[in-house]
Amino acid sequence: MTERARLAVVGAGPAGLAGALAAAxxxxxxTLLDAADQAGGQFYRQPARALGARSPEALHHRWRTWERLRDGVARHIAAGRITHLTDHHVWCVERKRDSFSVHALCGAAQEEGVTVRADALLLATGGYEHVLPFPGWTLPGVVTAGGAQAMLKGGLVLPGRTVVVAGTGPLLLPVATGLAAAGARVSALVESTGPAALLRRAPALGADPGKLAEGAWYAGQLARHGVRVLLRRTVLEAHGTDRLEAVTVGALEQDGRIRPGSARRLPCDTLAVGHGMLPHTDLAETLGCTLSGTAVHADDEQRTDVPGVWAAGETTGIGGAALALAEGHIAGRSIVARLHGTAPDPHSWAAAARARNRQxxxxxxxTAVYAPPAGWADRITDATVVCRCEEVTAGQVRTAAGPLGAGDLRTVKLLTRAGMGWCQGRMCAPAVAGLSGCPLTPGRRPFARPVPLGVLAGLPDD
Structure with missing residues (x-):
């Protein structure tokens, strides 16, 4: 199956939806392609239709914004201006002269290939969680913070009855409050950052008073549900035999060391842990887009340095839904002008640009405030599994970087197989980099996800 579209948008989260609406x-x-069966992305993840949720808005923040996006896309779909392809997993994008071929796997089995051809491409592929290992993190009952939120939003189920939410970053707040409101006993929110770090950045954080008010609201919800907030603490170990039974947390000194005598054991059956987010850049890397750090570099119009390719949302840097909406809107308007052969008018997206700059x-x-605590790699024992796909331990990574002399992630990968599994290093690469002392560099791959050989064999020779 091959379709022709003027614009292909990969990702139906806030950035992709805003860009599609602005262009349509x-x-x-x-043509809007997304791996989920409903639009919304992670921020506006919807319950499965079969569940018949009566009040899905109870699980979401800024529901009216979502309603405007949803209804706008529905109108354009009805008018034939937007084609929404759900359950389409994009694995590669090819640039051929002045057009693009977007290759995707569709359906639950992901065995059927689809190619969408377009004149322009908007990458709104979002981000994924940054998770750092610790002894016991592979026990059943240990989930990522975003995974716990996805279970609640998408499946209307709790990951457990007694939950500890831990790590660092603003995502921990909605996860803890959402689980508590849904009936879980959230015994503690363990945050490695302390108030002093926030105060040092107060002038910059004051650029968005609305976000500060949002944070205060979450703090009130935590107090309302009786959730203990343990600041300047970190998880040292997860305990259990067949599944999680408790976690040990410790207080952090300013240099990242654990304060002597501060270890404390918290009984729980679920640990939701996360250390922020990282941008999804696989497709951009395949196309040759320049990265700025771990994010895709984009100009004031959200254009990458590859002609015909725009990027918006978390793929250009983690910044939340409001920033993603602003970037998506700017990208959509820029794409319209460029496709019509006219000079873009920055005044037409001035409000969105101001919102983008503020966010x-x-x-x-x-991001500077919620950095992972210093010294985390030193607390990982040699026996701790770091790459879960290939069962590579921290000791093997240290040996590769030490006695064997590996100086980059690729060499560590070749010596240990860390990152050669199903996720291709998306989960373990930050930990491997921290343990080995190698820079966290992107691994450019021809495919963004595993592809059946039958799909590859069925592609045209050109």
Missing amino acids: ARGVRV RTFFTAL
Whole structure:
């Protein structure tokens, strides 16, 4: 199956939806591809239709914004301006002269290939969780913070009855409050950052008073549900035999060392842990887009340095839904102008640009505040599994970087197989980098996900 579209948008989260709406409203035909069975992305993840949720808005923040996005896309779909392809997992994008071939696997089995051809491409592929290992993190009952949230939003189920939410970053707040409101006993929120770090960044954080008010609201919800907040603490170990039974947390000194005598054991059957987010850049890397750190570099119009390719949302840097909406809107308007052969008018997206700049200032400061605690790698024992796909331990990584002399992630991978499994290093690469002392560099791959040989064999020779 091959379709022709003026614009292909990969990702139906806030950035992708905003970009698709801005382009469709101005006469551009859009094909929107997304791996989920419903639009919304992680921020607006919807319960499965079969569950018949009566009040899905109870699980979400800024529900009216979602309603405007949802209803706008529905109108454009009905008018034939947007084609929404759900359950489509994009594994590669090819650039051929002035057009693009977007290759995707569709359906639950992901054995059927689809190619969408377009004149322009908007990458709104979002981000994924940054998780750092610790002894016991592979026990059943240990989940990522975003995974716990996805279970609640998408499946209307709790990951457990007694939950500890731990790590660092603003995502911990909605996860803890959401689980508590849904009936879980959240015994503690363990945050490695302390108030002093927030105060040092107060002027930059003040760029968005709305976000500060949102944070205060979450703090009130935590108090309402009786959730203990343990600041400047980190998880040292998860305990259990067949599944999680408890976690040990310790207080952090300023240099990242654990304060002597501060270890404390918290009984729980679930640990939801996360250390922020990282941008999804696989497709951008395949196309040759320049990265700025771990994110895709984009100009003021959200254009990458590859002609015809725009990027918006978390793929250009982690910054939340409001920033993603602003970037998506700017990208959509820029794409319209470029496809119509006219000069873009920055005044037409001035409000979105102001919102983008404000959000970027805020999240740049927030990212600096919520960095993983110093010295985390030193606390990982040699026996701790780091790469779960290939069962590579921290000791093997240290041996590769030490006696064997590996100086980059690729060499560590070749010596240990860390990152050669199903996830291709998405989960373990930050930990391997921290343990080995190697820089966290992107691994450019021809495919963004595993592809059946039958699909590859069925592609045209060109």
